[in-house]
Amino acid sequence: xxxxxxxxxxxxxxxxxxxxxxxxxxxxxxxxxxxxxxxxxxxxxxxxxxxxxxxxxxxxxxxxxxxxxxxxxxxxxxxxxxxxxxxxxxxxxxxxxxxxxxxxxxxxxxxxxxxxxxxxxxxxxxxxxxxxxx
Numbered sequence: 001x002x003x004x005x006x007x008x009x010x011x012x013x014x015x016x017x018x019x020x021x022x023x024x025x026x027x028x029x030x031x032x033x034x035x036x037x038x039x040x041x042x043x044x045x046x047x048x049x050x051x052x053x054x055x056x057x058x059x060x061x062x063x064x065x066x067x068x069x070x071x072x073x074x075x076x077x078x079x080x081x082x083x084x085x086x087x088x089x090x091x092x093x094x095x096x097x098x099x100x101x102x103x104x105x106x107x108x109x110x111x112x113x114x115x116x117x118x119x120x121x122x123x124x125x126x127x128x129x130x131x132x133x134x
Contacts, residue, residue: 013100018092021103025085025110029117036121043128050132065128074120081113 044065048058088106092099 013098013103015093015095015098017098017103018089018106021106021110022085022089025082025113028110028114032114032117032121036125040121040124040128043125043132047128047132065124065131068127070123071120074116074123077116078113078120081109081116085109085113 044058044062047065048062051061053061085106088102088109092102092106095102
């Protein structure tokens with residue numbers, strides 16, 4: 001019976017599915033950036049205005065809100081996942097017979113990547129939000 005379950009997904013995936021997962025990951029990341037970046041930049045400008053920073057001081061003072069150890073960790077995980085997604089997507093698309101288990105792994109990594117980027121944005125918004133409250 002387990003062999004029937006294992007055989008069933010094989011009929012449900014195709015090479016194009018691998019390419020679609022990679023495209024979906026890129027689109028999801030683009031959407032997250034388009035959604036969050038303008039609002040975050042507005043909050044940075046609000047902090048600049050609230051503190052009365054000139055441009056040079058703003059560049060120095062704003063850096064920790066866009067680059068710190070936690071954000072670097074999110075970015076490192078994201079870069080690693082992007083590399084894995086790209087490799088899995090290419091391997092899956094190049095395979096003579098689509099490996100649906102590989103496709104499932106690819107989809108899981110894409111979801112994790114989007115989750116990590118969502119966490120990064122949440123962290124950044126919380127950090128700057130707390131500073132704006134001061």
